[in-house]
Amino acid sequence: MNLDVQSLRTFSRLAHSGAEQAAGSLTTLTGFDAHVAVTKVEMATRADVEREFRERDLVTVHIGFSGAIAGRTVLAFDRERAVTLVDALVPGAAEDPDSNLATSGLKELGNIMLGGFIDGWADFLGDGIDITTPTYVELDAGRSLRDVIDESSRATNGFTENGFEGNGSAANETPTIPDASDAEIDGEHVLAFRNHLEAVDEEAGFYIYMLPTHDSVVTIVDAAGNVEDALPVETYTSFSQMISEGAGQASEDLTAMTGIETEVDVSRLSFVPIEGVPMELTDEQRRGVVLEFSGGPSGYIAILFDSESAESVADALMPGMDADAAMRQSALQEIGNIVTSGFLDGWADTLETTIEISPPTYVDDIASAIVDPLVTELARTQDYAFLIDSAIVTPDETFTCDIYALPDERELREAFTQLATEAD
Amino acid sequence: MARTVLVVDDSAFMRNLLKQLLEEDHEIVGEAENGVEAVELYRELSPDVVTMDVVMPIRNGIEATAEIKSLDPASSVIMCTSVGQEEKMREAVEAGADGYITKPFQKPNVLQAIDDVVGVEV
Numbered sequence: 001m002n003l004d005v006q007s008l009r010t011f012s013r014l015a016h017s018g019a020e021q022a023a024g025s026l027t028t029l030t031g032f033d034a035h036v037a038v039t040k041v042e043m044a045t046r047a048d049v050e051r052e053f054r055e056r057d058l059v060t061v062h063i064g065f066s067g068a069i070a071g072r073t074v075l076a077f078d079r080e081r082a083v084t085l086v087d088a089l090v091p092g093a094a095e096d097p098d099s100n101l102a103t104s105g106l107k108e109l110g111n112i113m114l115g116g117f118i119d120g121w122a123d124f125l126g127d128g129i130d131i132t133t134p135t136y137v138e139l140d141a142g143r144s145l146r147d148v149i150d151e152s153s154r155a156t157n158g159f160t161e162n163g164f165e166g167n168g169s170a171a172n173e174t175p176t177i178p179d180a181s182d183a184e185i186d187g188e189h190v191l192a193f194r195n196h197l198e199a200v201d202e203e204a205g206f207y208i209y210m211l212p213t214h215d216s217v218v219t220i221v222d223a224a225g226n227v228e229d230a231l232p233v234e235t236y237t238s239f240s241q242m243i244s245e246g247a248g249q250a251s252e253d254l255t256a257m258t259g260i261e262t263e264v265d266v267s268r269l270s271f272v273p274i275e276g277v278p279m280e281l282t283d284e285q286r287r288g289v290v291l292e293f294s295g296g297p298s299g300y301i302a303i304l305f306d307s308e309s310a311e312s313v314a315d316a317l318m319p320g321m322d323a324d325a326a327m328r329q330s331a332l333q334e335i336g337n338i339v340t341s342g343f344l345d346g347w348a349d350t351l352e353t354t355i356e357i358s359p360p361t362y363v364d365d366i367a368s369a370i371v372d373p374l375v376t377e378l379a380r381t382q383d384y385a386f387l388i389d390s391a392i393v394t395p396d397e398t399f400t401c402d403i404y405a406l407p408d409e410r411e412l413r414e415a416f417t418q419l420a421t422e423a424d
Numbered sequence: 425m426a427r428t429v430l431v432v433d434d435s436a437f438m439r440n441l442l443k444q445l446l447e448e449d450h451e452i453v454g455e456a457e458n459g460v461e462a463v464e465l466y467r468e469l470s471p472d473v474v475t476m477d478v479v480m481p482i483r484n485g486i487e488a489t490a491e492i493k494s495l496d497p498a499s500s501v502i503m504c505t506s507v508g509q510e511e512k513m514r515e516a517v518e519a520g521a522d523g524y525i526t527k528p529f530q531k532p533n534v535l536q537a538i539d540d541v542v543g544v545e546v
Contacts, residue, residue, distance in 0.1 A: 253506075256528040317437070330437035337435070337479065338527050341506035348509040355509065359434055359481045 002230035003221055005413060008041055008271045009384060010224035011193065014124055015039045016273070018117035019195035019208055022075075025112045026197070026206070030088040034206070037196045038276035040387075043236050043269045044192055061110025062135045065118050068127035069216035073117060074209040075110040079138075081206070082106060107134040117195075117208055125223055191217055191233075194270075196279070229413075235420040240269045242350055247390040250342035250403065257335060258316035260398055265391040272387050274379045277406065280387060281367035286402075289336030289360035290370065293344060296353040296418075297411035300374040301343065302404045303336040303360075304367055309399030316398075333360040343390075343403060351415055367402075374406055382409040427472040427542055428453045432462040432488070433504070434480040438527070442475055442504070445531045450538065459483025463491050466499070473538050476521070478505035478512065486512075486519045493520030500541045504529070 016039040023034040059082035061075045077085070087094035089105040096102060111134040122129040193210040212220070221230065247264040254262045272280065288304040305313060313335055314328040323331070337360050348355040363370045378385060388405040407415075427450045431442045434457045443452050453469050456462040458480045466474060474492065478485040489501045502523035503516045513524050522541040525533050 253528055256530075327437055327440065330435050330440075334435040334437045334527075338506040341508060341527075345508040348511065352511075354511040354515070357479050357507065359479055 003217070003233045003236060004230035005271075005384075005409070006229065007221045007224050010124075011041050011220065012039055012271060012273060012384065014120050015041070015117075015193040015195055015210065018120040019197060021116035021120060022113035022195075022208060023197050025116050026109070029109055029112065030085055032085070032088065034197050037198045038272060038279045039196075040194045040276070040280070041271040042192045042194055043240050043271075044190060058138075059106065060137045061107055061114070062137060063111065063114045063118075064132040065129050067129040068122060068125040069129060069212055069219055071210060071212035071216055073114045073211075074207075075114055076207045076209065085109065103136045107136045110134045110136075114208065117210070121220075125219070231416055231420045235416050236269065238419050239416060240267075242347055243267050243269055243388050243390065246343040246346045247392065247403065249346060250339045250390070250401075251392045253338050253342040254335065254392055254401060257338060258313060260316055260394050262392050262394050262401075265393040265400075267390040268388070270387050270389075272385055274375055274383055274385045277375045277385055277387055278368040278372050280389070281371055281404065283366050283368055285365070286367040286370060287332065287364045288362075288370075288401075289333050289340075290363050290374065291336065291340050291360050292358040293340075293355050294358075295348065295355040296351055297355075297407040297415050299405060299407035299411075300371075300378075301340050301406075302363070302370055302374070302402075303339050304363075304370065304402045304404070305332070305399060309401065312399040313401075329362050333362055336360045339392075339401065339403065343405070347415075351418055371404060371406070378406060378408065385409060386412050426451045427538060428469070429538070430454045430456065430462065430465055430469060430471040430474045432456045432459075432474060432480075432485065433477040434458060435477070438477070438504075442534070445534050446475075446538075449535060459485060459488030459491075462488045463495070466492050467495065470496070472500060472542055474499065474501045475504045475534070476501050478503060478507050478516070486515050486521075489516065489521050490519040502534075502537050502541055504534070 016036060019036040019039055023036055026032060026034045057079050058076045059079050062072060064070075064072050083094045083097045086097050086102040086105055089109060090101055093099065093102040093105060114134070115131055118129050118131055190211060193212075195208040197206040197208065217233075244264065244267045247267045251262045251264050254260075285307055286304040287307060287310040288302065290300060290302045292298075292300055310332055314323070314331050317331045317335065318327070337357075340357055340360070344355050344357065375385070385406055386409060388403075388407070390403040392401040392403070393399075429446055429450050429452050431439050431446075431452060431454070433439050433442065436457075439455050439457070443455075446452060450473075453471050454465045456465050460483045462474065462476065462485075463483075476485040476489055485503060485505065489503070492499050492501060497520075500522050501520065502525065503521045504525055504527065506527040508526045516524055523537045525537050
């Protein structure tokens, strides 16, 4: 399977307009004014996607789809948000959010939102896409995506104790439900679409995930892609692997510097509209460094810690020392420097090039504001960005280190081409 | 016998750390926080060894190393940097670097690098 940037843009636009349609449906049904904050196309490992689900206490509604393209979509929201929605849909139902009436309301909401989400893809392909009845799944922390999809598949095929509330199928016959593994593109990676919706005046968000099957990705690429620019999908997964290895090296370096065991928690490559990048970062205060790198590819990297983590790291670097604020800041800059090198050196060696790294600039601001000037600079020449994000954590939660890299899109594409050529 | 060492790094933290690692065995005669200062201090102090960061503002460590080597071909410069790219190491060698150690490093690594470059005193 080949994949090109034009296809990624098309994927992103379709997913975004589908999510806008879903947000409109939500507003109509519940009165909550919602908008789409950001749409990402993620090239992630299955484990990373699963982790996103596992770490949150979510209420989810699933539908499967088949026809022109096949796969699964999931509407996910926090439990508290679900209760609010239930009450808006069925006044009084929030008193017993686990009742059949309440879950039925949520399923219908999911049915309408996800159905609208899928419609745009069908229109684009000029073909029909059938959807299954919705399945309601409470996703307690600790359950994997595969558990959920397996349960969803069973439920959609009629093996649930509660039965179905309503029929969301656009077809007379029950569509064939793809297995979770159908979404894999190389046995490990999945191409996932993640739409983050926000309700106006509310911080809590909703998420729509779409996991198309491998064959469906091929279908969309054939319809939307630029064959000349297309690269084997393995190129992207090779790069994802390179990111994981870079994060691993950065983690080892952090451990060597601080004496605290660390591990890579997440490592992802995603394709995002450039204006959506700051929204991918938290609005909470972060401290750390920003560095510019240049070569093949160029770009920016931010190494960020929450305030508590920053203090923990500084303490670990200078044990027993009564260091002043300037020295603590210098220590953070140095750790940012070392983490960046660990992260990028492997890229340079694999691509047989050099990547120059600027001295670190200390930053202390809300995370989205930290990346804002970097995005503004990149937006002069590109409207989409490849966002690389990794998190390094300590098992005992002593600190968390977030790494965000924003390479120049054109130069990263050239790097992809080089990787593809070398693979040949 | 202790060697005289000039520590060059734009990070105050790293200069401090290197001083802590080295002061028991060697004499720190100066500190510089960029390549320009490094060359000036080298002229002034003629240290036995320079520990040189690579990524620094104003003038980077590879340029500074090349200049120190042109001033004094017998000088001993050890790159102490977080940059571990093979191509960068080649550039450092071409500039005349005598040793190259990557951060994060431990005390024995730095002491060994100094011994390797200037020889162990008997």
